[in-house]
Amino acid sequence: MTRADIEAAVHVLRAGGVVAFPTETVYGLGADALNPAAVERIFAIKGRPAHHPLIVHLADAAQLPHWARDIPKDAHILAGHFWPGPLTLILKRTPQVPDCVTGGQDTVGLRVPGHPVALALLRAFGGGIAAPSANRFGRVSPTTAAHVHAELGNDVDMILDGGPCRVGLESTIVSLVGERPVILRPGAITAGQIEELLEVKIDELSDVETPRAPGMLKMHYAPRTPLRLVLAAQWGQELARQVAQGKHSAVLSTIPENSAVPKATAYFLMPADPEGYAHRLYAALREADHAGCDVILVAEPPPGEDWLAIRDRLTRAAAGSDETGT
Numbered sequence: 001m002t003r004a005d006i007e008a009a010v011h012v013l014r015a016g017g018v019v020a021f022p023t024e025t026v027y028g029l030g031a032d033a034l035n036p037a038a039v040e041r042i043f044a045i046k047g048r049p050a051h052h053p054l055i056v057h058l059a060d061a062a063q064l065p066h067w068a069r070d071i072p073k074d075a076h077i078l079a080g081h082f083w084p085g086p087l088t089l090i091l092k093r094t095p096q097v098p099d100c101v102t103g104g105q106d107t108v109g110l111r112v113p114g115h116p117v118a119l120a121l122l123r124a125f126g127g128g129i130a131a132p133s134a135n136r137f138g139r140v141s142p143t144t145a146a147h148v149h150a151e152l153g154n155d156v157d158m159i160l161d162g163g164p165c166r167v168g169l170e171s172t173i174v175s176l177v178g179e180r181p182v183i184l185r186p187g188a189i190t191a192g193q194i195e196e197l198l199e200v201k202i203d204e205l206s207d208v209e210t211p212r213a214p215g216m217l218k219m220h221y222a223p224r225t226p227l228r229l230v231l232a233a234q235w236g237q238e239l240a241r242q243v244a245q246g247k248h249s250a251v252l253s254t255i256p257e258n259s260a261v262p263k264a265t266a267y268f269l270m271p272a273d274p275e276g277y278a279h280r281l282y283a284a285l286r287e288a289d290h291a292g293c294d295v296i297l298v299a300e301p302p303p304g305e306d307w308l309a310i311r312d313r314l315t316r317a318a319a320g321s322d323e324t325g326t
């Protein structure tokens with residue numbers, strides 16, 4: 001990654017093009033947030049419904065007043081503490097923010113990403129970059145440039161390679177437009193951390209059934225191979241059931257493979273800590289998806305806030321993966 005790459009990417013953005021770029025969470029598919037035609041291209045490439053709003057990425061919290069109005073004190077506190085970092089704030093928008101970015105809503109999602117390449121790009125570009133995750137709609141987010149290339153190939157004008165994403169799961173989304181902060185999507189920054197900083201109680205997200213941001217459909221983040229979450233107690237039984245049906249399984253588990261696991265199983269040993277697990281998860285799901293198996297069995301991660309974002313994505317992947325295998 002050179003200065004020339006960044007300049008070339010800025011040139012593409014200014015010309016209304018689309019650039020995939022790394023962030024610390026996942027790779028984004030970026031366009032000039034003030035250019036509706038460029039933003040429309042993101043929707044076309046992703047196959048994303050037009051009413052799903054995009055996050056606007058900024059170089060610096062000092063740019064907030066261009067994009068948001070009536071900014072509450074909590075927003076400044078959160079931005080001051082967590083930016084650059086994996087936190088998106090939902091705020092009331094200014095009139096300059098195009099409808100195609102906000103899905104026609106009166107609010108806008110904003111974040112300063114914590115990745116040197118993203119920040120170099122944003123600083124050189126100067127404006128806001130609207131960017132969803134750089135995957136086809138409903139599929140697993142990319143955490144390497146190779147994932148973006150495999151998924152979107154030549155549909156994008158340029159891919160900036162910043163190596164594997166450190167966090168590996170999409171940002172925590174906090175809405176600050178109501179009376180109290182609400183978490184719309186769990187991520188690496190937890191409700192507990194936000195509560196501590198703001199000294200306010202945030203309603204606990206009851207795992208996955210809570211109403212979410214538009215776009216937070218149950219079917220998000222899904223591989224093509226059927227994915228099933230399996231409780232520790234049902235683990236042996238489930239594997240045996242698959243074998244009895246003549247099916248090959250891919251397995252994601254934090255427990256090392258033992259002799260009871262059938263030979264033909266594609267076994268992915270996952271890190272036992274939530275940061276390590278999150279970092280590895282989407283790459284492992286992609287690899288499992290390409291292992292030619294009939295089903296992906298995932299050992300249910302432990303309870304607790306540190307694992308909430310991982311449980312959220314896995315539950316969605318289980319709901320969205322195609323049981324018929326078509």
Ligand code: TXA
Pocket residue numbers: 023025026027028029052053054055088090102105107108109111113131132133134169170171173184213214215216
């Ligand atoms: O980590 C991330 O947030 C990554 C990187 C690229 O920054 N981006 C990402 O974007 O995950 P996307 O589009 O895949 O997910 C953004 C989510 C969507 O679920 C969308 O509904 C929500 O943010 N969102 C955006 N603007 C919103 C708004 N004004 N109100 C409520 N939700 C909003």
Ligand code: MG
Pocket residue numbers: 132133141
């Ligand atoms: Mg996404």
